[in-house]
Amino acid sequence: MEISGIIMMFIGAVLLALPLGRYIGKIYSGDRTWADRLFNPLDKAIFKFSGIDPSREMSWKQHLAALLTINLLWFFFSMFVLMNMSWLPLNPDANPSMSADLAFNTTVSFVSNTNLQHYSGETGVSYLGQLVLMLFQFISAGIGMAACAVVFLAMREGTTGKLGNFYHFFVKSCTRVLLPLSIAVAVILLVNGTPMTFKGKDQFVSLQGDTVHVSRGPAAAMVAIKQLGTNGGGFFGVNSAHPLENPNYVTNIVENIAIILIPIAMIFALGYILKRKRFAWMVFGVMTVGFLLLLIPSIYQESAGNPAIARMGISQPMGSMEGKEVRFGSVASAFWAITTTATSNGSVNAMHDSLTPLTGMFAMLGMMINAIYGGVGVGFLNFYIFIIIAVFISGLMVGRTPEFLGKKVEAGEMKIAAMIALLHPLLILAGTALSSYLYAHNPEVYASWLNNPGSHGFSEMLYEYTSSSANNGSGFEGLGDNTPFWNISCGIVMLLSRYLPIIGPIAIAGMLSAKKYVPESAGTLKTDTATFGIMVFAVIVIIAALSFFPALSLGPIAEYFGMK
Amino acid sequence: MKQHIIPAIRLTIACILLFMVAYPTLIFLIAKAAPAGGEGQTVVANGRTAGYLLEGQSFTWDRYFQGRPSAAGYNAAGSSGSNKGPSNPDYLKMVRDRIDSFVVHNPTVQKGEIPSDLVTASGSGLDPDISLKSAIVQVSRIADVRKLPREQVMLLVQRSVEKSINGIEKINVLTINIALDQLSKEK
Incomplete structure (x- = not known):
């Protein structure tokens, strides 16, 4: 019964993603859609106000310049609001401004689509702060989708250097995809009881006579976009485990489908744009196999319960319930945990710190791979790197110059691909090594960091850097992370891991698109076959599993065997 | 980079008006019809x-x-x-x-x-x-x-x-x- 609920969620997401992907594909290709009459006037007004000519074609370098400039601007805007919100309007609960290091972390976190939160929503931000963060949930997702659109167009046959207009992709991603979907999800949440008010805390006296304060706020609007844009930054501290943020199983279905909807739809958009449906299904197939390999053991582990509690002689009919909510149960919580980490969303409906050891590991693996559906737009960019590497290795194996979609892959592209592929393990492992070193040499000074002893404490640090580098934003929240060390080091990791993996694939795709087209021949590597799918999968396993296996064996694997 | 600054500023203002003002206002108004008026x-x-x-x-x-x-x-x-x-x-x-x-x-x-x-x-x-x-x-x-x-x-x-x-x-x-x-x- 609980299993059928998650099968329904997955199939529901794929069935919705098929038409949505087609729709997104039409938008980026410039084809007409049914929504044009509604959105053309809106987009036109935005472009006119901004003084932008959306028909001006850009090269890949101009795309990157536009992308980075606007992101830099957002950085300053967010820093200003977060450090001054105590006196700015819309602050009924009189919450304080952020310290500089926390504001830096939060700004980078939201501009980079990570939504790692070293504050708690009820006490750490004003309603104005929440609205600004919500703005970033829209536009950072729009940036990811626009970057992906550039790569899609560059991969198209016959494009030579001219890759559309950046602002055009960005604005249309926001207005035509994210906005209407957010309105739909927000309305469903409202009907089920999620608040949307600008009034401050309420107060009542409980049945036992305690006075209780209740945080409220404009939550419904934010929850919708944080789920859809693979953002994940919750309105309340405990994210979608909070009963106002995720009131019942119906909202859980809607929010969980929203996590994977656009990432899956982007794959089908690719198929539409390239007119290569088989290639899109190959990508979808590889990702789905990886997804199921993470999901199935996690569901098994959570349903089986905590062996240490089983030894106390009580029953665990609902599985491991520490950190979980009764209305969701173990199976739906495990499904959420894997979808949110595979896609770089990072919202949670159960506390990941309390997951059983191997589920915690599979959640980390999802982020270490970071290309199973992945973040909106950027998930495919990461997968693109794996494709390029797989093409290159396959080329070496058969002794031909590697080609991808009719373009020769040469040293320049390979250097970029290799650097981007290695950046992710470098940031995660170097960060974890540094923090472990500090902790191991001064356990008294840093005692407040870890909420759990032993290998689980190590996992808390490993998870934090993995989540930062994957631009995910979930956490083993026992980590005492609102300190200058964590705020700044995670902030730097998020910055590097957001922009370099956007710059790399756009550069590769841009360079490839400018090359001469080599017509397919009998010796051309077919990239839309199961064989090539297995090849890509093998590259992913080698890069992710082998780089991270030593660290994982010190954390979750050691904990698992320690509990046996 | 210079040529992108002015459009970036203006586009950001447009985004603020649309996603930070118009969108939450719309959801706020719809909430009036929801249970407990969204409170x-x-x-x-x-x-x-x-x-x-x-x-x-x-x-x-x-x-x-x-x-x-x-x-x-x-x-x-x-x-x-x-x-x-x-x-x-x-x-x-x-x-x-x-x-x-x-x-x-x-x-x-x-x-x-x-x-x-x-x-x-x-x-x-x-x-x-x-x-x-x-x-x-x-x-x-x-x-x-x-x-x-x-x-x-x-x-x-x-x-x-x-x-x-x-x-x-x-x-x-x-x-x-x-x-x-x-x-x-x-x-």
């Missing part, structure tokens, strides 16, 4: 607000059904999970203490009948529900304390079960406790 549904008992329907509150007295342990102390202005790892010895001791304390307060219950959701902290610290099994193991205690027939309390439990589409049978603790007070009053 959170409250539960009224004895003519006063006794709590929020969706948010659990602390029940420690033996005469009430008790909810799940809360790392936040049921502070609805500071949600939090325990974030304890499954192997943490301090945490496991805490669970053992909860089990022992439950057995003391419910002498008729065997250890093996206690469902784990009653001795493990929820994710939010505000879980409004307990599983049906967790309600059933508390029936004898409540019936004894309130001097009500056990069948009557059991009947109340059966009537309060909400079965959601994922098959989980759960009980809203606040709602059933209000009904329980009503039952005692009618006696």
